[in-house]
Amino acid sequence: MTIDHDQDHGQPGRTQPDRPASPHGHNVSIGSIAGMPIRVHWTFALLIGFVVVVNWDLGRTAVADGILWIVALFAFVVAHEISHCLVARRRGARVLGIILIPLGGLSQLEAMPEAPIDELAVAIAGPIASLGLGLALMGVGLGVGAHVWPPTLFAGSWLARLAWLNLLLGAFNLLPALPMDGGRVLRATLARNRSNLEATLLASRISRCAAGAMVVVGLFYDFWLVLIGLFVLMGSNAEMENARREHHKNNRPRRDEE
Numbered sequence: 001m002t003i004d005h006d007q008d009h010g011q012p013g014r015t016q017p018d019r020p021a022s023p024h025g026h027n028v029s030i031g032s033i034a035g036m037p038i039r040v041h042w043t044f045a046l047l048i049g050f051v052v053v054v055n056w057d058l059g060r061t062a063v064a065d066g067i068l069w070i071v072a073l074f075a076f077v078v079a080h081e082i083s084h085c086l087v088a089r090r091r092g093a094r095v096l097g098i099i100l101i102p103l104g105g106l107s108q109l110e111a112m113p114e115a116p117i118d119e120l121a122v123a124i125a126g127p128i129a130s131l132g133l134g135l136a137l138m139g140v141g142l143g144v145g146a147h148v149w150p151p152t153l154f155a156g157s158w159l160a161r162l163a164w165l166n167l168l169l170g171a172f173n174l175l176p177a178l179p180m181d182g183g184r185v186l187r188a189t190l191a192r193n194r195s196n197l198e199a200t201l202l203a204s205r206i207s208r209c210a211a212g213a214m215v216v217v218g219l220f221y222d223f224w225l226v227l228i229g230l231f232v233l234m235g236s237n238a239e240m241e242n243a244r245r246e247h248h249k250n251n252r253p254r255r256d257e258e
């Protein structure tokens with residue numbers, strides 16, 4: 001249900017913009033947490049509009065409930081993203097902020113720390129936070145006697161829905177598909193005994209298989225998954241191009257030293 005971080009492997013020497021350049025443009029700021037600005041992409045209005053239309057015939061309470069659910073969902077997406085950003089900051093990356101799009105959140109880092117172990121730590125932080133929150137909410141739910149089984153997102157108690165939401169958020173993001181967290185964990189793991197380029201190419205190949213599977217499964221079960229599959233496909237191609245570019249740049253003979 002979410003895809004995140006667009007870890008722009010920043011170009012050394014690039015001037016730092018006052019306002020972070022967004023790959024998606026047209027965002028509205030809704031505040032900041034720990035010095036990290038949170039922005040909402042304009043397409044969010046479409047999501048709210050969709051929720052209103054879908055619930056319109058069910059009455060005002062249903063519409064309000066639907067909107068409240070979206071707000072709660074994205075509050076937990078922000079918690080997930082903040083975890084990535086805090087770890088990234090601790091490891092020396094400059095955090096530009098968080099952008100929320102209807103598919104999820106994107107943490108914008110100007111540059112990732114180079115070491116694979118740092119990328120792994122940043123990537124795994126979000127799913128760990130989501131799984132931790134999910135388990136904690138599940139524990140509270142069980143404690144107060146809420147019905148937490150079977151898994152539910154759209155009906156039943158809020159505690160159960162939020163618990164399952166976070167567990168899903170954590171587990172889904174661990175799928176081994178770039179640019180999702182699991183894909184980054186995979187690449188960082190592969191990069192331990194390969195060059196960055198080789199690790200990215202291999203991880204991208206696996207990501208394209210995962211994206212294809214998401215599209216096929218999505219066509220039968222949930223159209224949202226088709227969109228996420230296409231997003232992963234584009235994202236993994238971009239990662240591959242980026243790695244190739246970096247590789248060529250680093251291996252080009254430097255004239256000033258000749």
Ligand SMILES: [Zn+2]
Nearest residue numbers: 004126173181
């Ligand atoms: Zn994440």
